Amino acid sequence: MQTAQAAPPAGPGSAGTHRTRRTAVIAVAVVALLAAAPLVLGVYQVTTMTRMLAFAVLVLSVDLLTGVTGLPTLGQAAYFGVGAYTAALVGIHVTADAVVQVVAALAAGSAAAAVTGWVAVRARGIVFLMLTLAIGESVHQVADTWSAVGAGNGLAGMPPISLFGAPIPVAGIVYWWILAVALAVFAAVSLVARSPYGRTLRGIRDNEPRMRALGYRPALAGYGVFCLAGGVAGVGGALWVAQTRFVSPGDLGFEVAALALLSVVIGGSGSLWGPCLGAALVLLVRDNLSAYVGGHGPLLLGVLFIAVVFVMPRGLARVSFRRGKEGRT
Numbered sequence: 001m002q003t004a005q006a007a008p009p010a011g012p013g014s015a016g017t018h019r020t021r022r023t024a025v026i027a028v029a030v031v032a033l034l035a036a037a038p039l040v041l042g043v044y045q046v047t048t049m050t051r052m053l054a055f056a057v058l059v060l061s062v063d064l065l066t067g068v069t070g071l072p073t074l075g076q077a078a079y080f081g082v083g084a085y086t087a088a089l090v091g092i093h094v095t096a097d098a099v100v101q102v103v104a105a106l107a108a109g110s111a112a113a114a115v116t117g118w119v120a121v122r123a124r125g126i127v128f129l130m131l132t133l134a135i136g137e138s139v140h141q142v143a144d145t146w147s148a149v150g151a152g153n154g155l156a157g158m159p160p161i162s163l164f165g166a167p168i169p170v171a172g173i174v175y176w177w178i179l180a181v182a183l184a185v186f187a188a189v190s191l192v193a194r195s196p197y198g199r200t201l202r203g204i205r206d207n208e209p210r211m212r213a214l215g216y217r218p219a220l221a222g223y224g225v226f227c228l229a230g231g232v233a234g235v236g237g238a239l240w241v242a243q244t245r246f247v248s249p250g251d252l253g254f255e256v257a258a259l260a261l262l263s264v265v266i267g268g269s270g271s272l273w274g275p276c277l278g279a280a281l282v283l284l285v286r287d288n289l290s291a292y293v294g295g296h297g298p299l300l301l302g303v304l305f306i307a308v309v310f311v312m313p314r315g316l317a318r319v320s321f322r323r324g325k326e327g328r329t
Helices: 012-040 043-068 076-093 098-120 125-145 171-194 196-213 218-244 254-267 273-287 289-293 297-311 317-328
Strands: none
Touching: 012 043, 012 171, 043 076, 043 171, 043 196, 043 218, 043 254, 043 273, 076 098, 076 125, 076 218, 076 254, 098 125, 098 218, 125 254, 171 196, 171 218, 196 218, 254 273, 254 297, 273 289, 273 297, 273 317
16 A cells, blocks of 8 residues: 655745746736826925936946945946937937937936046945046036036926837826836846856945955946946936936936935845835825925935934845744744
């Protein structure tokens, strides 16, 4: 008589597959909700979400340096502004085609990062932070004094963007375009972060002397990701100006750089999607909730930052992961 044998316990591979499926389902649901926003929300809410998406692309570039590579930066607003000004100039003087503007902003942001980053990536820690701050303030000063880009008055008069030759002044369609580009950028950055190159960057972040002893060149790898992050920030600037149709020196000042870094800290450094959530939260507090507290948005952001540091020191993105891990032990 044969005895029934118990089924073998599920191995770690099945648990990983389950987590992957759950992550995919959540991602599809989030994208579906974002895509449906213009169908159920008003123009003001859609416009607010459009700015959040553009700002989230800038925050992704900051997280690529700060979270993945371990290079905290206050200079990405410079490349964000370079992309915004480039897209606006292309829109005013060349073409209103949104694709051309994004490609031009990508190239301009990458080129600006290539010119300024070779010296910066050789530094680490507070020195790197201060160098990027100096780069950002220098670019801000150029924008504030250069008459070709409107100087302190900013650059206005950009026509509505167009796709396939047709202008799209409707806020909902502009939102869908910016959502599509933001998702494409997120996917590209995720691929880079999960690639062998991304693992090299994390290795440099965690133990640079060991990576150097293994034959890697940290300065070269850092320079490559610095240029990539500059291009990503430039795309964010193009998306921002596609909605506002106006760009000023304030769009690449210290406040924008600080808010981007704050978003990374609040969302969870290195998680990619967490900083995007942090970007939405920061803009929501600054631009919307500020009106309900007498214009004290910066104070509210400061309180939020302190609360996150003490209650969730690893950011919003790490909360569910930590709870899930504790539940399995």
